[in-house]
Amino acid sequence: MHEILIVEDDPDVREILAFNIDNAGYATIAVSSAEKGLDRLSSKTSLILLDVMLPGISGYQFAQKIRNELRNNTPIIFLTAKSEEKDLLAGFNAGGDDYISKPFSINVLLARIKAVLKRYDATAPTQDKVYQHNDLIVDAVQKTVLLHGKSIELSRKEFDILTLLCANPGTYFSRTTIIAELWKDAPYVLDRTVDVHIARIRTKMGDYRDFIKNRVGFGYYIEKA
Amino acid sequence: MHEILIVEDDPDVREILAFNIDNAGYATIAVSSAEKGLDRLSSKTSLILLDVMLPGISGYQFAQKIRNELRNNTPIIFLTAKSEEKDLLAGFNAGGDDYISKPFSINVLLARIKAVLKRYDATAPTQDKVYQHNDLIVDAVQKTVLLHGKSIELSRKEFDILTLLCANPGTYFSRTTIIAELWKDAPYVLDRTVDVHIARIRTKMGDYRDFIKNRVGFGYYIEKA
DNA sequence: TCATCATTTAACCAATTTGTAACATCAATA
DNA sequence: TATTGATGTTACAAATTGGTTAAATGATGA
Numbered sequence: 001m002h003e004i005l006i007v008e009d010d011p012d013v014r015e016i017l018a019f020n021i022d023n024a025g026y027a028t029i030a031v032s033s034a035e036k037g038l039d040r041l042s043s044k045t046s047l048i049l050l051d052v053m054l055p056g057i058s059g060y061q062f063a064q065k066i067r068n069e070l071r072n073n074t075p076i077i078f079l080t081a082k083s084e085e086k087d088l089l090a091g092f093n094a095g096g097d098d099y100i101s102k103p104f105s106i107n108v109l110l111a112r113i114k115a116v117l118k119r120y121d122a123t124a125p126t127q128d129k130v131y132q133h134n135d136l137i138v139d140a141v142q143k144t145v146l147l148h149g150k151s152i153e154l155s156r157k158e159f160d161i162l163t164l165l166c167a168n169p170g171t172y173f174s175r176t177t178i179i180a181e182l183w184k185d186a187p188y189v190l191d192r193t194v195d196v197h198i199a200r201i202r203t204k205m206g207d208y209r210d211f212i213k214n215r216v217g218f219g220y221y222i223e224k225a
Numbered sequence: 226m227h228e229i230l231i232v233e234d235d236p237d238v239r240e241i242l243a244f245n246i247d248n249a250g251y252a253t254i255a256v257s258s259a260e261k262g263l264d265r266l267s268s269k270t271s272l273i274l275l276d277v278m279l280p281g282i283s284g285y286q287f288a289q290k291i292r293n294e295l296r297n298n299t300p301i302i303f304l305t306a307k308s309e310e311k312d313l314l315a316g317f318n319a320g321g322d323d324y325i326s327k328p329f330s331i332n333v334l335l336a337r338i339k340a341v342l343k344r345y346d347a348t349a350p351t352q353d354k355v356y357q358h359n360d361l362i363v364d365a366v367q368k369t370v371l372l373h374g375k376s377i378e379l380s381r382k383e384f385d386i387l388t389l390l391c392a393n394p395g396t397y398f399s400r401t402t403i404i405a406e407l408w409k410d411a412p413y414v415l416d417r418t419v420d421v422h423i424a425r426i427r428t429k430m431g432d433y434r435d436f437i438k439n440r441v442g443f444g445y446y447i448e449k450a
Numbered sequence: 451t452c453a454t455c456a457t458t459t460a461a462c463c464a465a466t467t468t469g470t471a472a473c474a475t476c477a478a479t480a
Numbered sequence: 481t482a483t484t485g486a487t488g489t490t491a492c493a494a495a496t497t498g499g500t501t502a503a504a505t506g507a508t509g510a
Contacts, residue, residue: 217381
């Protein structure tokens with residue numbers, strides 16, 4: 001059973017949405033503001049239906065917060081009143097998100113929900129990705145890293161690099177390969193950029209600093225379990 | 226041998242791509258339009274490199290046609306000029322496709338091609354790139370060499386040379402051939418450089434030092450199993 | 451807007467690898 | 481076996497690679 005979080009300030013629209021989506025066989029939680037949405041967001045949430053125009057924290061800001069601060073990848077369908085807002089949402093499309101312009105028919109919305117959930121579930125098997133190596137646990141779902149049971153704070157790029165390495169222990173990654181995998185938008189950064197990220201990860205790992213190894217001429221790697 | 230279909234209208238870009246990809250050991254077919262791309266697409270095509278901005282049928286439409294009408298699942302790497310076009314591609318991300326934003330370095334593109342092909346080939350039987358001769362095991366995947374069960378440390382060039390020989394036992398490799406195979410980016414080193422590398426490998430192989438044999442006037446080789 | 455953090459570039463140094471040259475040795479054959 | 485060209489060895493020089501720090505740039509949030 002999928003749980004869908006609806007964030008919409010207009011009480012009428014909110015009720016119509018909740019009623020129909022509920023009727024279609026999903027569990028719904030409907031709230032009137034981003035603040036309340038934050039409260040009700042949980043690991044059980046399968047999809048967020050998010051009005052872009054909200055009082056207080058806007059839907060867009062809410063989405064950013066979820067993605068950047070909470071490191072939460074729950075798919076989002078934005079409800080936009082004006083089609084111009086598509087631009088604003090450009091940055092989110094990569095994450096498998098979607099938008100739908102008001103007014104929309106309930107059937108279209110339900111079809112869209114189904115499609116997004118299907119897409120999300122398709123990747124789901126990949127999502128049980130938690131990598132453990134001795135005392136280091138990299139959780140690619142929660143986007144967290146635990147070292148000796150203590151959480152260590154990595155930036156986005158740092159996290160992505162560590163995840164790439166941990167997902168493929170025993171495999172060498174040259175700087176170029178790492179850039180090819182992780183810098184899809186700006187694939188022209190210098191090789192040395194990778195070094196610096198690696199250095200910072202190592203620093204944050206303290207006594208585990210040589211967890212990420214390097215073999216001259218081959219690349220960075222971590223040892224096979 | 227993988228065949229890569231390049232669809233790019235800019236003749237300069239097209240030629241640069243074809244030249245470099247060809248050079249990297251792939252077979253290439255380069256065309257200037259989606260229409261021509263459709264003609265040249267076949268079951269032998271391993272990967273499509275597709276410019277999003279094409280005259281006539283756009284790259285995006287071309288991709289849709291391939292997927293929806295032809296039911297063809299050949300992986301696609303989209304070449305996008307503007308990062309905004311990411312949204313357009315959102316629908317394709319599920320299919321294991323990829324995108325890369327211009328401008329990109331050729332090396333990064335090659336790394337990406339390699340990664341995509343590897344991912345795509347993951348289902349195919351893994352070609353075992355491990356060569357064993359008596360007590361010597363050369364693992365071209367892990368990049369390790371075991372001698373009498375003990376790991377010996379080779380540098381990159383040393384490893385590449387040993388791998389080349391072990392992958393083709395019974396075949397003579399002249400210095401010139403070895404340089405042509407392994408010094409693709411700088412094929413102007415002296416012949417004698419190879420000798421030195423061979424000497425260093427032999428030293429590291431200790432009692433196995435005459436595992437790499439030489440036949441005067443023919444070249445280096447190892448004996449057929 | 452400003453302040454803050456993340457990212458990227460640049461510069462420096464150390465370590466390692468790679469390439470060259472010089473010399474020693476070997477193998478083929480006259 | 482003497483000659484000659486090919487191969488093996490060694491020492492050194494050059495180039496590449498990797499680690500680190502600081503400064504410049506870019507993104508994000510109050």
